[in-house]
Structure formats: C-alpha cells, structure tokens
Amino acid sequence: MPELSVIVHGPNTQGHLTELLDSLDAHPLPDAEVIVAAVGDWARETAEAHSPETVVLPLPAGTGDAAARAAGAARASGRWLHFVHAKDGLPVGAPRMVAERAAELPDEVDVLLFDHVTSTWQTSGRPSGGGHLLARAGRAELPLDEAPHLLRLAPLLGNRALRAGFWRAHQERLGTDDEPRAAYATLLHAGRIACLNQVAYDDRRLRAESLPPVAPEDRYALVDRYETLLSLAKDRPATRAVLYDLMVRELLRTFAREPLPEPVAREFFRRASLAAVRWRAPDHHRPAGLEGVRRALLEEGAYTRYRAFQVANRTRRTAKATLRTGRRRLGAQLRDHQYRRALGRPVDPHLAVFAAYWDRGVACNPAAIAAKLAELAPHIHPVWVVTKENVPLLPPGTDHVVPGTRRYWEVLATAKYLTNNVNFPNSVVKRPDAIHLQTHHGTPLKRMGLDQMEHPAAAKGMDFAALLARVDKWDYSVSANSHSTRMWERAYPARYTSLDHGYPRNDVFHTCDAGGVRAVRDRLGIAPGRRAVLYAPTHRDYEAGWTPRLDLATLADRLGEDTVLLVRGHYFYDGSASPLAGLRRTGRVVDVSAYDPVEDLCLAADALVTDYSSIMFDYACLDRPIVVYADDWETYATTRGVYFDLMAEPPGQVARTQEELAEILTTGAWRDEGATKARAAFRRRFCEYDDGRAAERVVRRVFLGESEESLPPVVPVEERTPAPTPEEAAS
Template identity: 50%
Template sequence: MTHSTAFSVSVSVIVTARDAQGHLRECLDSILRQEGQTGHFAPVLDVIGVDNASTDATAAIFDEYADRDERVKVIHLPHRLTAGEARDTGVQQANGGYLLFLDGRDILLPGAPAALARRVAEAGEPDVVLFDHVRAHWSNPAIPSGDAKHFQELGRDAFGLAAHPEVLQVTASLANRLVRTGFYRDHLDLFTNDDYEPALPGIGSLLVAERIAIHDAICVRVREPEATAPEGHLTLFPQYERLWELLERPSFTAEHRLLVFNSQIQRYLKVLTLPGLSERDQAEFFRAAAQHFRRFRPVGYTRPANLNGVRHSMLERGSFSGYRALQAANRRRRGLRTVAVKAKQVLGEKARDGAYRELMRLPLEEDLAVFSAYWDRGLACSPAAISVKLAELAPNIRQLWVVRRANVPLVPPGIDYIVPGTRRYWLAMARAKYFVNNVNFPDTILKRPGQIHVQTHHGTPLKRMGVDQIPFPATSRGENYEALLERCARWDFSVSANQHSTETWQRAYPVPFTSLDYGYPRNDVFYSASAEDVLRVRERLGIAPGRKAVLYCPTHRDYEAEWTPRLDLERLAARLGDDFVLLVRGHYFYDRGLSPLEDLHRRGVIIDVSTYDSVEELCLASDALITDYSSVMFDYANLDRPIVVFADDWETYSVTRGVYFDLTTTSPGAVARSQDEVEELFASGAWCDEAAAADRAAFRRKFCEFDDGNAAERVVRHVFLNERGLGEKGVPPIVPVDQRTPAPTPDKAAALGPLDG
C-alpha cells in the first residue's frame, strides 16, 4: 500500500468502540472524509477499528465501512478487554509511523491529520505531539479543554519534560496526542495497563518521552462519557503506583512530583463525587485514596486554601465519616437536593393530597400494565398493537389505558381506562409493573424500582430529535432538555423499526436503555391485513370501486402557527380526474379550529380523513401516498405501494428543523419540487414507473429493516414473558425484506372478489 510522497509521515488511526452505534458513523466519516484525502494520498494510512465485544450494531457498522474502504481494517474482540488491551490489538495491525487514538464517539476535525503530519516533520519526528481538543456534551458540542493555557510560550521546537514540567497539567488522555509507533512499542507497559481513565498512558508517556512537541490547534472533539463510576475505577490505583515508580528517577524534580500528586488527588476526589458508587464502594475507594495520599505526598506539598483543602485534609486523615459529613453540609449550603429529597418535593407539589406518595409504599402489581398513546388521546399506534398481542399471549396481565377525559367517549367497549388526575389513575401509576407509551409520561410520574417502561416512539426520524435539535433553536427554543432527559431516563426499552432509528435514538436521547430492534408493532397490520380488510376500509371511507385513492399526509412545520395545505387540492383533484380520489389527513397538531379541508370535503372534492382514528387503515385503503416529510412514508413503504415526495420547501425545512439525511436523494419514490411537478408525475405515470419502484425498493431495505408483521409479538415475548432467545423459545426471527408479503393492494383485493354479505 502506498501513499503520497507529499506526506512522508504516515498515521494509523486506532478507533476502539464498545456499544457506540449512535456515534460511530460520524467518527469514521470524520477520519475517512478529510479534505484532500482521496485514495491513499493522505497522512492517514489505515484505520484500525476495534470492536470491544459490543452488544449493539457497532460491529456491523465497522464491517460496513471496511467493505467499502480498503483503508479500514476491523478487529472483533470475542470478549471485553480493558481499554489499553483493546487499543493494543489495533496497534498490532497498524502500519503507520504514528498512532492516533480515538474512541468510537470522538470526531477528528477537518484538516487535522495533514496539520499533524506537517508538525511532526517540522519538529523532527518527536515521540509525542500534544494538541488541543474540545469536549462534547449533549448540551454543548464544543467545551474548551482548558489545555490551551499550558501550551503558551512553549515554542515550535521539541522539548523534554525537564524543561517544561507544566505540560504535566495537560489533560491525561490519549485522544489529545499523536504517538510515534516505535516509541509506543518501546514502552508497551505504559500504554496497555489502563482502564476506566488513561492516567498511566496519559501521564506516563510524557514522563518517558525524550522529545515532545506542541500543536496548539484543536484537532479532536472528544465526547464526554456518562458521569458515573462504572466497574474499573479501582484501576486508577495501580496506574498511579506505576507512575510514582517513574517519578523516582533523579531527572524529575519536586515540581514534577507536586504536579502529578495534585492531579492524582483531584482525580480521586472526582470519582468520589460521581453517581454509581454504593456507600460501601465509596468507602473502599476513599480508604485506598487516603493510603495513596499519605504514601505519595511529596516534599513541598501544601494544602489548598479553598474547600478542596478541607477535602485534602479528610483524605490525609483517612476520615471517611468526616468526608461524608462535609458532602452533606456542602449540599445543604448550595441548596442541592439528593434524588430522594427531590422526589419527595415533586410528590408534595404534584400529587393531590399526598396520595401518590402513600400509594407508592404499596407493593407493585406484577400483573398490571398501563398503556398510553399520543399524550393520552386513546388507543392508537404501537401501544395499541402491543396491547392486542399482550391480551393474546399473556391474558393474565391486566391492562389499563390512560385516556384524557375529553376522549373517554371514544374508548371502545370492553377497554378498561383511567383518567389522569383521578385516584384510580394515581393508584395505577404507583403500583403498575409495566408502562407502554409512544411519547413520554408526564413529569409527575416517578419510576419506582422494579417498574418497566417501554418507549415505542411513533415514527422513524427524518427530522432531528431530542438533543440533536439543540443546534436548531428556531424550532427548539424553550425546550428544557434537562427535563426531557429526566423523562427519557425512565425508559428500560426503546422499540426500533430499523438500524437508522436505533442509532438515532441512542444519540438523540443519551440515557441508558435497551434497544428492541424488533420493528414497529403498529406496522404489523401491513402484513396481516387481508383483501377483505382492505375492501372494508375503502367501503367505510366511501371510496367507489375502481377509483385510485391517493392519501395525502403532510407533516407539521414548527415555523407555521396554522396549517394551510401547500398543495392546491382542488386543482390537483381536477387534474387527477374522476379515476382518482384524494384522501387528505391534516397533522394532529392542527386539530383545533376550523379546518381548511371542511369546504372541500363538503363539496366532494376530497375526502377529509383527518379525524379517522387509524392511520394504518388509511394506508391499507389507498393506492399511493403523497407526503412531504412525514414519518408515515417509512411505514407506508412496508406496503410496497407508490410514494410521491412533495418537497417544495426542502431547503427551508432542512435548515430550520434539521434532518438526518437528504430526502431528495434518499427517497421512497418520485420527488416533486412544485405542484406542477406533482401533477406531471401523475399525468405521465412516473409516480409508479420502474424508476420510482427501484427507489422504493432501496428505501424499504433500509428503513423497513425490522418490520415483518411480528413486531408486537417480539416485544411482548421479550418484555412481558422474558423470552429473549430466537425461535420456539423466544422471539420470532426477522423475515428478510425480499421474503415478505405485504397486504394486497386495493386492485388485488378487488380481484379476489367482493365482500361477503
């Protein structure tokens, strides 16, 4: 393999990832799409992807990139290794003269590899090149590292640590440096014996490097991990013990030791503040940290004068009880509340007469499931499909639907329901084992240990969702994202229809949950409906036999206060002629006030189906779909019927609302940018020609990936029956797209004969 002589310095990028499917594509794209990098004419010689025994689609994403770019090699680890061990498996396959280490959630900024290669050549191939970085949190994608101040006045020449001990204050990480491959191999023990945090390689590589260079530009965006203390925090102690062995060398001064000691204690104290440690584990960590404090306290150490000095004092004395008392006092002083105190306050403010608090003391009802959809509108969407299948497979589980008072008259006979705010409602919310919703339950609902929440969502995302909306304030202004993530943190399971959704939900809602890649239960009907079902719905809607029914479903636009159809429906109906009938469904966000469809419906120009309960039945009854950016297109594609995308304001919508992909190039069918083009598509037959069918087939493979008619059964077996395998003793395996048979089209249904009776 060769590369351009313009770059005598070659770089291998080691990307280690575990369960990083929500960010891995962006990471790999940032490496492989560097400006000016075509083929191998670039400093990035190869990319080694290390899948550290992921349980999600991380491995498949790595393989996908390796299949289409020969620079990418992939290593699949059969079981989880420590961070250092995982990185080293990648280094063993690397061919570059320098190594760049990224996590699968990090981003390499444009131009960084070329700039670093030039810096290496300029500095005479140093052992380590330190560069600046930014940290990414869901609330802020570019948090300064704080390292820039340590890079000042260091010049362009390579140096040793003896000359500039202040460099030890740079963030101890491997994501902020380029490491010479030979240097890495000469000091293998420093790079392979870390986990949780890379204190040993981050600091140790600077202690042993003979020549260090600085590149004072930001090269990487590092995504912050969750602020928890998972297994592995105890590995900090042997890492620092090894560092102190290095610091015994006579070349290091008291200043070097003081800098390492202060950062060491700061890191220990940080761990003690993180959620995720039990009191017993916290006490164990505190005792070990106190021992290290006394063992490694260097000559010249002075206690900080601020509150940190008090914490240092507690560690030095080994007083865990004093440290806990300080924590409690500090919380009170700053007005912070523990989770328990906060929960009591919420209950006191929100629950009527304190009843909810008392009811939560009662034992859980293991056989009770609460369902809701669309903010308590009634039986609908995937929760309704799960409800039906649950009654079939587990009739012993009682079901309650949350229904707002105004919609109670619409509840079908035989369905048990509860109205928000009633005592029976609070009782159910306090004691039910299972909760299923396609949106979030309100803030007033607190999740008890043992309760299980299933989030089904209500569409495949084209538009940006969750925290991915933050860069688009025109449509997300006023959103309290902290509160949103608190609601999402109740999810145990998130139901997904395709890998695109799975990755998006993980990134858009950065809270822990298990993705159920089982398909959307509401779409099961697209495979189970019979010809008789199709004809019955058409008859109910008043669609005359032989007429082509075109369903028009526009989506909500955040920048429009009221809805006015973007298509001139009367003109379109006239152009289509008597062989067609338009079914028009306005978005449910515009369900108040006078509908612009009322007059057209009264005059027989269209059929207004905005208040028709089941969108799925409307899809079954139609011969084709016209939509703009509504998620109904992803569901409708299951039927393998023509779809026309009307994207007259795509540029405005995509810029103001934010989207995940370009619908005009990844489309389920023909795309029209004006009313004239819509009418021409139908006049010419292009709405249903071979090109449109080919686009639809590709779209179905990508976005109908898990939908095969068995989604509800999979969810019920996994969540309610605890059946997690495949086959007879578990969930049904997913049928490949090309082996599925959708419900018959209206034409095929009519050919099978009229309805009986």
C-alpha cells in the same frame, strides 16, 4: 511516507463519527493519511461513505479501544501517529498544524503535546485550562523530569501525537483500554517531549447517563492505575510528586462526588488510603488546599468522620433547596400528597399504563402492544391515560384515567409497566422496579431530540435538560430499523435498551387478509375498482398552521372519476383548523383527518402521496407505490434538519411541482420499474424489522421477561407477504 497518520478508532457512538469524518473530508491534507479502525457495522458504513482516500479497517463490534488503536497503527505509514476517538472532533486545520510542528522535530522527540477543547451536548469548544502549561514549556524539547508539570494536562491520547517508532517500541506498555493510564504512560516513557500551544483536539464528553454504570471493579482500578504509574516514577522525585498530587486529588474527588454504594465507598476509601500512605514521599510538599485531603486519606477513623461531614452538608443543602422551592409547590400540594402516598405503596406487577400522542386515546404502537398483551398476558390489566374530551371516543369497555385525577396519580405511581409513544410528564417518578417502555411513533427523517438544538425553528424553546430527564426514565426503546436505533441513540443518549423488534402498529400490514382490506374500503365508501390515493402531508415547523401545498380540487379533476383522494391532515391540527373543512364529500376528495386508525387508511389505499411524513416508512411495509411531493424540500431540510437526503434515496417517484405530481399519477410512472426499484431499496433499509410479529416480540421481552434469543426471529424482507392490495382483494 506521510508526516502524520490520523488514526480514527472506535464505534460510531451516537453518530459523532460522521461529523469527524466530514471535517477531515472538508480539509484534506497532502502530507497526512486518515485510517479509520471502524468498530461495528455503523462505523464501517459511515467510514466507507466518506473520502475514497480514507483507509477503512473493519473491526467486530465490541473491539476495545486498545485493540482498535493497535490495528490502525499497524496499518499506518506516517512518521507520527495521532489517535482520535470516533466520538471526538478535530478543529479546522488541526491535522495540518500538528503535521507541520511534527515535521520540525528530531527523532529524539517522542511525544508532541497540544491543547484541546471540550464539548458536551450543552456546550462546545470550552477551553481546557491547560494552555498555560504548554506556554510554560514553550518550544523547548524537554525530558519529562525537567517539565513534570506537563503531567497536569488532561490525560487524553487525543491531545498528543506520538512518534511512530516510539509507539512501536512501547506498544505493549501503552496498549490498554484505560486511556488516562496510556496517556500518562506516553510521557513517563518518552525520551523528550515537545509542545504546541494551539488547540488541535475536541474532546467530546458523553452524558454519563448514556454510558454503562461504572462497576465497583472500575472504581478500584483507578487506584491501581496510579500505583502502576507511580512505580514507573519511583526514582524520579519531581515527576513522582506531581503524580502523587494528581492521584490524591482524583481519589478524593471520586469518593466525595460519585454516588458510590456504601460497601464500594468503604472499600474504595480503604484502597485509596493504603495507596496514599504507600506512595507518599517523606519530604513531599503539601500544596495549599490538599491538607484536608491528606488528613482524610491518612488518619485512622477518617472514613467515618468524613462520611458524617458529608451527610451534614447534604442535609443543609436539601433544607435550603426545600425552603426556596416551597412557595412554588403550594399550588400542587394536594396532588403531590396523593402521588407521594401512592408511591409509598408496592408496585402492582399486574398493572400496565398505556398512553399515546399526548393522551389522545388508544392508538399507534401502544395500542398494538396492548392488544397483543391481552392475548399473551391476560393477567396484566391495562389502563389508558386519555384526556377528558377524548374519553367518548374510546372503544367500549376501555379502562381509563383522566390526567390530574386521583386515580390517574395512583395508577402512575403503582403500575409495573408504563408504555407511551411520547414521554410521560416530568412529574412522573421512575420507580426502580417499574418498567418504562418508549415505543416512538415514526421513523426519523427529521431531526429529533438533542439534534434539534441546531434548528431553533423546530425546537421552539425546548428545555433539553428536562427532555433528557424524561429520556433517562426509559428502560426500553422500540425500533423499526437500524437507522432508527442509531438516530435514537444519537438524539436521546441514555442507558435504555433498544428493542430491534419492529413497530407493533405495522403488524397489521402483514396480518390483514383480503376481507379486511375490502371491509376498510367499504367503511370509507370507496367503490370496488376505484383507485384510492392517500395524501398525508406532515407538519411544517416554520408555518403557524396548515397551509395546503396542493390544489386538491384541481388535482382530483386531473386524476379523473376513477380516483378518490383520501386526505389526511397532520394530528397537530384539529378539525376546526383544517382547510379541508369546507370540502364537499363528492366521493373523489374525502377528508379522513379524523379517521383512526391511520393503518386502515394505508390498507385501503392503492398508493401514498406524502412529503416528509414518517407514514412513508410504515406504508412501505405494504410494498405499494409511494410518491414524494417535495415542493419545499430545501426549506424543510434547512429549518427542521434531516438525517438523510430523501431526494437521493426516495421510496419511489419524486415530484417537485403539482404538475409533475399529476403527470406521475396519470401515467404509469407512479408504479413503473424505476419506482419499484427505489421502493425495494427503501423497504430493505427502513422496514428491516417489520414482519408482522413485532408486538409479540415486545410483549414477550418486556412483559413476560423472555430472553431475546427465545423470541420469534425477524423474517427477511424478501420472504414476507404483505397484506393484499385493493386490486388483489377485489379479485
């Protein structure tokens, strides 16, 4: 029998389960077992990919924490149980430390308490402030009534281990999704308690903005929690006194600091006041600092007076803040005046704003959505945001605004729909009845959002708080596959709804016919019968400019007269900075960096050569050969950070040198059986929702308000028919 069963439970929220299991795998324990009660597919897949010694219990998505803990405990064989939520962490050596201390304890001890740290997206390892409480108890094994101060430790199940027999005897009383209630109850039911004044848990606090809004019933349940706990301690004066203080502090903190709607605030205050009166002992000592709290909760008419006091305080704070920022706002006074006036007008339900790639023009997912919108909802008028220099490139008749102009602020203020594949400026206000649709512009191989915090070369001084403020404006986030959905949830934690509908820009890869493929190749000057290879490298964060990683002229010579190289530089580099500017259009090397849309280039190409660009995920929809040229994979993966090992899961053949690349392209290796098998696995994983009807699903869901159940179902990958290859189109 192992001494300790570590029971990891819950969904893989924002991808944190991976880090937790990695830490357990790195420091295995001979006298402990790890059981993962995995809620949902992502948690199950993550757990199954780790140590074979880990026991995985798959549970349906939506299974509550209490049920997940119970399932894990039922499978556990350890003498002690440590419940670890999948979002949290375990410091190095923590399980060993807990197991060794637990092994010293007799069966009379039911609970072992230890210290913890807290982490957020901004900070890690902040002390709990509870170490002195543990130190005060020392190594004695005490009943709670002799050490009621232990109730002041953070009410987490993760900062305590429970004797398995104790858990099973009280499982019904401890089996609640309300973790603080369960944590307090462990101490109230325990015979004796032991302490370990060492950090053995990392409580990860998720962004409140990434969690569902707190319902009024959950606010009122806070009062019920303490009343239930106080009933357990009604005949235990010292314990009851500490619980009462904890209740009053938390109830007032909730009322004073949480943004409660007025009806909820009034009802919460009423219930809190009744509880404060009902459970106050006649001889209860009033600690310094709580007198005002008790007066607020106990005196008649205190609600109205306290609310008036709050309003006065907020007014003073607002006045001071306005005075401090006044000078900074003078330069933008006219713009703000125009924008604020426009924000006072009603939202126009028939107006939609579109933008792509930092206002470069009509492109990417927003362009595909706008085209489908014109077909399915012509009553909604689209306006594109485009920089002044890119206006001449717009399709004829495109209604547009230039950033900073009066009409720009007017349409941003009054549009019902705002669609972008990046973020709108920080100054754009999210109106309650407006809808912000984030389409993204690729499947993430490289780390994005908050995940860049550990990679400063990629982050380049990014203001992550400002980023999250922009993300909080999203109502919907479009996704091409489950991988993207999960990584967006991790990198951009907020309350948006994921639209697992596919990338609209990739619809053309299933709707284009042979004539369309021939027309694109004609525009590019690719003669019938010639092989076209699209080379599309990505940006390197550790390079100041674009440094070609291939000798293109030499490669073209190796490939021969029958192959044309279409070279697409990353959009971060303008034409003047392109090292291809000096290339002569020989017909065998063509600079297509300025050609739009990029989907045309994919349709024209017989094969794609890329490094780590997200274009590979889109091109895979066509089911055509892909070759990865990865001469600097280790450097790229280290400096930028990646979500999976592309070398282990490539979409086709991989070349690490130019010679290897030339060998692959001049033999049949670029489309042999191994390359085809790798591409099939890649398509199943990353082209999951891209079936040619993504734009329709997005328009129907977002702009027409249709339910998800009524949308066209996603066609399985095996049943799709991609656009014909150039060879097929020519026959």
